Amino acid sequence: MNLTLKIWRQKNANSKGEIVEYPISDISPDISFLEMLDVLNSQLIPAGEEPVAFDHDCREGICGSCSLYINGEAHGPDRRVTTCQLHMRKFKDGDTIFIEPFRANAFPVVKDLVVDRSAFDRIQQAGGFISINTSGNTQDGNAIPISKHAADEAMDAATCIGCGACVASCKNSSAMLFVGAKVSQYALLPQGQVEAADRVQNMVAQMDLEGFGNCTNTGACEVECPKGISLENIARMNRELVKASLKG
Amino acid sequence: MSGFLKSSIGRKIAMALSAFFLMVFILQHFAINILSVFNPDLFNEASHFMGNNPLVQFVLQPVLIFGVIFHFVMGFVLEFKNKASRNVSYAVNNGNANSTWMSRNMIYSGGFILIFLVIHFIDFWIPEINTKYVLGDSSGLLADGSDYRYFVELQHKFIPLWRVLLYCAGFVFLSLHLLHGFSSAFQSVGANNKYTQALKGFGKAYAVLIPLGFIVIALFHFFNNSH
Numbered sequence: 163m164n165l166t167l168k169i170w171r172q173k174n175a176n177s178k179g180e181i182v183e184y185p186i187s188d189i190s191p192d193i194s195f196l197e198m199l200d201v202l203n204s205q206l207i208p209a210g211e212e213p214v215a216f217d218h219d220c221r222e223g224i225c226g227s228c229s230l231y232i233n234g235e236a237h238g239p240d241r242r243v244t245t246c247q248l249h250m251r252k253f254k255d256g257d258t259i260f261i262e263p264f265r266a267n268a269f270p271v272v273k274d275l276v277v278d279r280s281a282f283d284r285i286q287q288a289g290g291f292i293s294i295n296t297s298g299n300t301q302d303g304n305a306i307p308i309s310k311h312a313a314d315e316a317m318d319a320a321t322c323i324g325c326g327a328c329v330a331s332c333k334n335s336s337a338m339l340f341v342g343a344k345v346s347q348y349a350l351l352p353q354g355q356v357e358a359a360d361r362v363q364n365m366v367a368q369m370d371l372e373g374f375g376n377c378t379n380t381g382a383c384e385v386e387c388p389k390g391i392s393l394e395n396i397a398r399m400n401r402e403l404v405k406a407s408l409k410g
Numbered sequence: 411m412s413g414f415l416k417s418s419i420g421r422k423i424a425m426a427l428s429a430f431f432l433m434v435f436i437l438q439h440f441a442i443n444i445l446s447v448f449n450p451d452l453f454n455e456a457s458h459f460m461g462n463n464p465l466v467q468f469v470l471q472p473v474l475i476f477g478v479i480f481h482f483v484m485g486f487v488l489e490f491k492n493k494a495s496r497n498v499s500y501a502v503n504n505g506n507a508n509s510t511w512m513s514r515n516m517i518y519s520g521g522f523i524l525i526f527l528v529i530h531f532i533d534f535w536i537p538e539i540n541t542k543y544v545l546g547d548s549s550g551l552l553a554d555g556s557d558y559r560y561f562v563e564l565q566h567k568f569i570p571l572w573r574v575l576l577y578c579a580g581f582v583f584l585s586l587h588l589l590h591g592f593s594s595a596f597q598s599v600g601a602n603n604k605y606t607q608a609l610k611g612f613g614k615a616y617a618v619l620i621p622l623g624f625i626v627i628a629l630f631h632f633f634n635n636s637h
Binding site for chain 2: 268363386398407
């Protein structure tokens with residue numbers, strides 16, 4: 163495949179970026195999108211050019227490191243996959259492909275296609291955990307009865323890998339699908355209910371502090387989420403916040 | 411509770427609650443207006459009741475005005491805040507791949523509805539308030555006292571073609587707004603469950619049929635009385 167890549171290049175967080183065009187040829191349709199960028203970098207480096215910086219780690223759709231806004235969609239045109247799982251067979255010979263970083267003020271660009279998603283870490287630190295008594299008599303989690311339905315729903319929410327595609331896809335840069343999933347995965351389980359009120363209030367407060375926008379229920383996040391996190395989690399977070407606020 | 415109303419989710423829920431109130435109001439408004447097509451006398455009776463009942467005039471009407479203003483002001487405030495959360499736009503953004511045009515353009519459909527509402531207030535509400543509370547005529551009767559004035563006033567308003575077209579356009583934008591807004595309001599208050607799909611279907615029917623009904627009323631009076 164012969165392609166024209168239009169890639170966002172930005173030297174560092176403070177510099178002004180721009181779209182730069184790179185023609186690339188003989189790309190196998192069987193390689194992944196990140197491997198295609200590896201091929202590009204393997205051509206740029208010998209030519210004395212700065213390689214394109216992009217985030218990646220596990221390359222098997224688990225870690226949530228890879229990002230990229232490809233032809234106007236987070237993780238590209240395929241569904242339920244991260245960029246590392248996106249294959250070049252999803253494109254046609256002669257295509258022009260726009261590759262941009264995830265855009266949101268809360269996700270500032272570090273370099274080229276790499277963005278700082280530590281806002282998600284700070285939201286997690288604000289309440290996305292359960293406090294465990296480590297005095298030596300901690301109850302075995304398996305000894306607590308949990309319905310299959312609740313366990314399944316909690317697991318579905320917990321599959322969120324925190325990649326940020328929800329924020330990137332949302333016209334408002336809202337992080338509510340991410341926060342909704344993290345609130346839900348604990349709220350659905352007995353171990354998480356003890357701190358449920360503080361959790362939702364603190365996580366939502368941190369989310370607002372980070373400068374994410376408001377959810378207007380367009381549903382773009384759910385469609386673009388590589389793990390298929392449902393909007394039900396946002397509804398549950400809203401209910402949890404109302405409950406917590408009424409408790410005072 | 412004040413913290414709740416300052417949070418992004420609190421504001422979103424407040425928007426939804428005002429939307430519920432407005433959707434019930436629109437239904438009630440339609441129920442009375444459609445009487446003008448089938449039974450002008452009943453339309454006159456209902457209009458007179460709504461215009462003179464103290465509960466409607468001095469409790470529901472101020473709540474309605476507050477609800478309308480709140481919904482618009484909060485809608486614009488949230489839109490500006492949301493726009494400010496992404497300073498650098500995408501070079502290419504394929505919104506159609508993951509969301510509906512209606513959901514992404516609520517501010518524009520809402521903005522047109524606001525323009526329509528201003529004209530609607532000038533057409534009907536302000537003259538009504540002037541007649542009742544400035545001129546002090548709460549009789550609801552025509553100048554010659556032969557009948558109620560409401561149906562005749564309605565007919566006169568729908569004689570000019572420009573107004574009929576403007577009202578029809580307003581109702582089209584209302585429909586576009588409701589096509590997303592109806593189910594969105596339920597999602598905002600946390601109602602997403604096994605009934606959601608059915609609710610979305612009902613919402614679409616509401617969003618199409620009620621504005622269409624208003625259009626039918628406007629066209630009925632335009633064709634029936636002026637030509």
